[in-house]
Amino acid sequence: MPKLTQEAIEENKEHIEEAAKQLFIKHGFHGTSMRLIAAQADVSLGNLYNYYKTKEDILQSIINKYELIINTRLKEIFDDIEEPLLPDNLVNFGKKVQSLVEEHYEFWLLMYIDVLEFQNRHCRKMFENLAERLNKRFYKHFDELKENKTINTGVDPGVAFTVAYLQFFNYFLIEKLFGGNNHLGISDSEAIVKISQLFSRAIFKPNALDLLHANNSKS
């Protein structure tokens, strides 16, 4: 047999990893056997080892690729919004986080596997210096808010946005994975609005908020 093209190899790996992912999130890492992965991927047991050195290599590869997907999605979301702290944009951001969590909830299950079985070795970089990184991404918007004096004294927009960001993720993860169905006692879309409202009130001075609302109802 001639050497497979890099593309073909990548395709085959994709196929194997999709099968492995489904099993990992259902039975955990140690609860999933190489035989099961081989069967689910319709590949022989031995052949798995032509693509991966060990079982952990498979998990590693899945997480690496998934991280890329998530980070790309996040970047898209951020690029779409640009000024995330404005009340309406916060609502929009919440909706986008909802889609992200619902489409890719499997990633967070993988992260829980990582937390449990590897002390989050593979995923921990997603949380390191989170506020700083968000600050860097949005420094223009945040600096503008600070100069405008539209935000409350003592409020760091970077910290505030990071908190809001985590709040949305946490809300939808609880809804999707932890079985809290409408745990705030209101629908998801109402929850987004309420949470956004809380953060808007927390961040903006009352008169600035009134102004924003006036502008909004005009348009």
Added chain:
Amino acid sequence: MPKLTQEAIEENKEHIEEAAKQLFIKHGFHGTSMRLIAAQADVSLGNLYNYYKTKEDILQSIINKYELIINTRLKEIFDDIEEPLLPDNLVNFGKKVQSLVEEHYEFWLLMYIDVLEFQNRHCRKMFENLAERLNKRFYKHFDELKENKTINTGVDPGVAFTVAYLQFFNYFLIEKLFGGNNHLGISDSEAIVKISQLFSRAIFKPNALDLLHANNSKS
């Protein structure tokens, strides 16, 4: 050997479960073997089956007991604070959540096991109707705030407190389990203050907040 007293049985189980818990949270459920549990608990392999029908029974028992501990601690915290939305009390509440998470982070690891292997079957009741239950617990305080008109229009104190509650938990879980060391870019105690500040601003009308601060600096 004569029959052990119920108390002695309970003590032995406690001992076994402590060992099993340490292993489960380190290697996951399937990553932990009965032999390892036996060794860690200094008990023979066979004897484990005098106390538990299966390995899953051990996990079940651990989670059941831990749930009781957490709920008791939460009740204590709530009884200690009574009016959790007042700014100073919110800071206090945050500190207590910090202690709770740091002392019992193992429980949340067990919950992730439950999420992964049992769709959170054992723990999901902790999130069901969360806001409603907190509302019931604090209806007096919340109703008073509503009547006083000290809170912003459109803010439901029950929802606001539930969001703050989850925010604190989430913050410390990220710090403890997900490897975000000071992920907000500030120390834990600063984070508590900042988050509390955000929620205070979100909930209370500005003049009410000024009044609360004035009262506070007087005392």
Added chain:
DNA sequence: TTATAAAGAACGGACGTTCATTTTCTAGTT
């Protein structure tokens, strides 16, 4: 023809659980 991919048998060991055996301690009898 030949390098390589795919296959699955084979290996050594570990798994959850069972079971025959031994140890332990109380209660009743000397």
Added chain:
DNA sequence: AACTAGAAAATGAACGTCCGTTCTTTATAA
């Protein structure tokens, strides 16, 4: 006070299965 019978607890070897990985063999296609 010493002894003993017996029930329950504790033990670890044994069972059958499955594990991750390796290795030999076969199939494939330029």
